[in-house]
Amino acid sequence: MKKLILTTALTCCMGAAAQADVVVMSWGGSYGKAQTEAYVKPFAEKFGIKTTMIDADNPATPIKAQVEAGNVSVDIASLEYADAVRMCDEGLLEPIDASKLAPAPDGTPATEDFLPGALTDCGVSTDIWANVYAYDSTKFPGEKPTTIADFFDTKKFPGKRGVNKRPKAVLEIALMADGVPAADVYKVLATPEGLDRAFKKLDTIKKDIVWWEAGAQAPQLLADGEVVMTTAYNGRIFNAVADEHKPFVIVWDGQVYENEMFAIPKGAPHAEDAMKFLTYSTSTEGLRRSAQWISYGPARKSALKEDLLFHDGKTEMLPNLPTYPGNMKNALETSMEFWVDHQTELSERFNAWLAAN
Structure with a gap:
């Protein structure tokens, strides 16, 4: 059964890769729609690079399978923080030079504009989301x-x-x-x-x-x-x-x-354009566009302004973000460190508990 799952993970996206210059894998639903409207469509229009969004229940699983099999068809993946760190440590992701990311509109370097913890060796935060x-x-x-x-x-x-x-x-x-x-x-x-x-x-x-x-x-x-x-x-x-x-x-x-992270899988077929997409999407303007489609907090200080509105042009977004002071009481x-260290053992314990009467 595991072999079947891995094969599916490898083959699900090969058709998309053949039809597009940049393939982005995310979580689907309203989140995938937000990223499509905020990043994929405007990026393709601005740079003339055909870009496709595909979905996965958890992109970390097919990305790991593809890289380990040497058959990568995805250029950008949306990963949870602990997965991005662990997969970077395992050599499954490309390193990212944060000095090359887009500065804030006032010229502040990205390394100073992103919130603490939003930049890792292989990942750049797209948003701060919450389990509620x-x-x-x-x-x-x-x-x-x-x-x-x-x-x-x-x-x-x-x-x-x-x-x-x-x-x-x-x-x-x-x-x-x-x-x-x-x-x-x-x-x-x-x-x-x-x-x-x-x-x-x-x-x-x-x-x-x-x-x-x-x-x-x-x-x-x-x-x-x-x-x-x-x-x-x-x-x-x-x-x-x-x-x-x-x-x-x-x-x-x-x-x-x-934090949710954008990362580039090791061996991405269009790594140069993937980095261009990552830089564009994690710019101040890109993160603000995303927050206008879904209530996840931008990970850059320059994107957190009071005029941030939902795409209906009326709904204020700041009170609906996880990082809004009233929601942080x-x-x-x-803890990325905790889950990097304990993910395997706790998943085994959890699955055993699920199976027990």
């Missing part, structure tokens, strides 16, 4: 959920819960819901007792969980009434509300946020 939870307001006409603990309280707020089917962010949320301060989460999670505590908290709602794997599934589960609350990527919920007028509400308490930044 959201609920359908029509399901709770009285008291509303307001804390991360409420997500786990099925007596006070009955109904099914949607949860991402992997340990990252899920274990952190469980500990915060169990009373662990955000500042102590990774210290606790690094101990056997803390890990047991996180799974014990998840046990309390295990029978009520509906699992999702692709980001677009979370708002769909809410829309279809399969769950009354779900963990989700904050931008997916925002777009469901802003574009589709869904009655969903984000709870920012206990959010887990991190009980927030946790994902």
Whole structure:
């Protein structure tokens, strides 16, 4: 079965590569649409370079498979922070010279304009996004959920819960819901007792969980009434509300946020144009365009201005971003170091827990 999955990952994109000069792999749904509108279309128009966006549930998996097989068909990939660092360490990504990135409009070098942690050896942050939870307001006409603990309280707020089917962010949320301060989460999670505590908290709602794997599934589960609350990527919920007028509400308490990175796979067939695309998309103007399509925070200081509006020209984006001060009162930044070190073992533990009765 694993061989079949890897083969699919390798062959899914070969047709796209044959038809386009630059192939970008991202996460699909409203996020992929935002990147298409903010980066792909204007880049192709400005430079006359045909560019194609393709989707994956998690681009790290097919990119790793392609590079290891020496059959790379993707030029740019959108990767989670820990994946970008780990894959760089494994030699799967091209190094990026940050001094060659576009300066801010006032001439400030990119190395000074990007927020702390937004530049790595092989990756450049495109946005800061968050794992949050959201609920359908029509399901709770009285008291509303307001804390991360409420997500786990099925007596006070009955109904099914949607949860991402992997340990990252899920274990952190469980500990915060169990009373662990955000500042102590990774210290606790690094101990056997803390890990047991996180799974014990998840046990309390295990029978009520509906699992999702692709980001677009979370708002769909809410829309279809399969769950009354779900963990989700904050931008997916925002777009469901802003574009589709869904009655969903984000709870920012206990959010887990991190940088998303653009990276160039080792052996990318159009590496020079890929770097041109990366530089263009992570410019101040590029990041502002993206934030006008989805509520993920730009990773450059020069892009964070009060006049930032959603593409409807009316909705203010700053209050809807993970990094907005009002949304950061009980927030946790994902520890890249922790997940680079523990991803494999915790995934094995998580899968074993899933399989257990």
